[in-house]
Amino acid sequence: MVPYGSHGSEPLVDELFNYIDTHQDEFVQDLKDWIAIPSDSSDPLLRGDLSKMVEITAESLQALGATVNLVDMGEEKLNDGRSIPFPKAILAELGKNSSKATVCIYGHVDVQPAKKEDGWKTDPYNMTEINGNLYGRGATDNKGPVLAWINAVKTYRTLDQEIPVNIKFIIEGVEETGSPGLEDLIKANASFFADVDYIVISDNLWLSRKPALTYGTRGSAYFFVEVEGGTKDLHSGTFGGIIHEAMRDLVYLLANLIDSSGHILIPGICDDVAPLTEEERRLYENIDFDLEEHKNNGGVNTFLYSTKEEILQHLWRYPSLTIHGIEGAFSGPGSKTVIPSKVIGKFSIRQVPDMKSAVVQQQVTKHLEDVFAKLKSPNKLTVSMQIGASPWVADVNDPQYEAARNAITKVFGVPPDMIRDGSTIPLARIFQDLTKKSVMMLPIGGADDGEHSQHEKISRSNYIQGTKLFAIFFLELSKVHEELMAKKQP
Ligand SMILES: Cn1cncc1C[C@H](NC(=O)CCN)C(=O)O
Ligand SMILES: [Zn+2]
Ligand SMILES: [Zn+2]
Incomplete structure (x- = not known):
């Protein structure tokens, strides 16, 4: 050297x-x-x-x-x-x-x-x-x-x-x-x-x-899931208790995307994830990566996984799903008693080999429609993929x-x-x-x-x-x- x-x-x-x-x-x-x-x-x-x-x-x-x-x-x-x-x-x-x-x-x-x-x-x-x-x-x-x-x-x-x-x-x-x-x-x-x-x-x-x-x-499949109730925001004192609220539907949909252990709940989503070979598994052992330092850098207490190898694999070669935000939701300080009429949930899936955006889009859409159907809600659901990066x-x-x-x-x-x-x-x-x-x-x-x-x-x-x-x-x-x-x- x-x-x-x-x-x-x-x-x-x-x-x-x-x-x-x-x-x-x-x-x-x-x-x-x-x-x-x-x-x-x-x-x-x-x-x-x-x-x-x-x-x-x-x-x-x-x-x-x-x-x-x-x-x-x-x-x-x-x-x-x-x-x-x-x-x-x-x-x-x-x-x-x-x-x-x-x-x-x-x-x-x-x-x-x-x-x-x-x-x-x-x-x-x-x-x-x-x-x-x-x-x-x-x-x-x-x-x-x-x-x-x-x-x-x-x-x-x-x-x-x-x-x-x-x-x-x-x-x-x-x-x-x-x-x-x-x-x-x-x-x-x-x-x-x-x-x-x-x-x-x-x-x-x-x-x-x-x-x-x-x-x-990793790639990115970025989704908007929109639930539309009525035509305008309402007062929860005047309409609360008598209507199907868009926000309740959306929060339920978002909660059905991923569980608390990081497992993605969309059927079939991991079908195309390339299997981990023995050769690839060994690659992670030799990489210099300090879990504690990464926690400190991010101001994070606890990771979902405890070994360096698992963490790197879940960052690089397994998909993840993150819920980013809700457009139209009340998010300011104070105690506003609004019922938002239309809300758009934003989430993305980090795609890994050999996942395909078109397949992911179809799986996500079907899953959200199936979950929504169980709610028997009169509200309007629209799912769209905004970014499909491989x-x-x-x-x-x-x-x-x-x-x-x-x-x-x-x-x-x-x-x-x-x-x-x-x-x-x-x-x-x-x-x-x-x-x-x-x-x-x-x-x-x-x-x-x-x-x-x-x-x-x-x-x-x-x-x-x-x-x-x-x-x-x-x-x-x-x-x-x-x-x-x-x-x-x-
Ligand atoms: C905007 N967007 C939505 N889905 C993916 C992206 C790109 C964005 N790119 C970076 O951050 C560059 C990192 N050096 C990201 O990966 O989030
Ligand atoms: Zn840059
Ligand atoms: Zn940048």
Whole structure:
């Protein structure tokens, strides 16, 4: 194993690392500048800032020498009937040498909402360094990682070193609102992706203090279950006791989705779950994961399972069902005596191999209709699936995984844990299905970065080591790709 910081046999590696170390304050300042732009894609009032963020990203890529195409993504229809432009998407390319591998990097520059009043100890849009951590909205999700890629390329450019691969970028500004239009963008630009060999996404976290490589994510089947009683909200003093209340029906339906031990009550839902093989079972034993720390990170007392292996399996390879909320329900403070007329329950099922959204949709709909039929309620039930994102699993023997393992070992001195992610990046599977290319997730964020949460951060160390990792990944990828090409050509 090559110890961190010494790479005597590879002068280029030393030169790259040295540059990155000595220019780290500049990279940190760039992140501060990016975080200062409140590019929250959920807030129509901030759409101008979001568009500016996309433009700044485009300029940064142009400054690297990339050819940048800002693609119009049309308009977003708001609830009040108005329309505002979606931020443009960036398709950029740097290098077009047919003897080199072409890697396509995905990232997003929009962020989750953040307000100081939510309980941030620092201003979320004024990046603040405390004890080696860089706090600010978007620090780890996803501005830090996108900038780390840019820093890595910049390092080669400034040192006047040849970049060993062709690089393409696809950067979007509406990931946090579900990436509307992204699938169409990929379909409409098939020629852009045609010569891509590898797709890399750095938009998730490590599982522990050890670096990680991610080869799978769960999918998501997101449902709305609507129960409609009358035409308007009523006073429970005037109508309570004489009508079939929509909320009572809905709460009963929701209670019949899952039991208190986490068992999903929908008949057939686990039929397509891939059986656990002995080989897969052994994988979980060697993964660095601290149950107690995960409990602490989440502020949780007790998990449903007591061993590391069970917990990881239930996060990665078994489905889960979560009830998220009820639209139309009274949820404010005080003691309002309303009977809501129409309520919409929201729940989602994290899908795992080999579950299929269409099958899940049919099973969920039938189950809810069957349970509802027993109520003999005159209310109107409507079940709809809003998102049907498939799970994604990659072949870890693909050359780019080997390249990433080599790069991680060179930068961090240890090989990565091979992990999956319990949440959903629909894009990974969409990419895999549409382009048939190898997709990999190469996270640089720490397990405790708190994405989407208050005090989101990335550590200075992960940001700078992550920049090195990406720089070295280009080198390692070119090596394995060359070997692969040599094997193919007799
Ligand atoms: C919006 N949505 C509804 N179903 C799934 C999602 C995506 C969402 N994605 C992330 O959080 C990215 C994690 N790095 C999630 O997994 O909940
Ligand atoms: Zn993200
Ligand atoms: Zn996010």
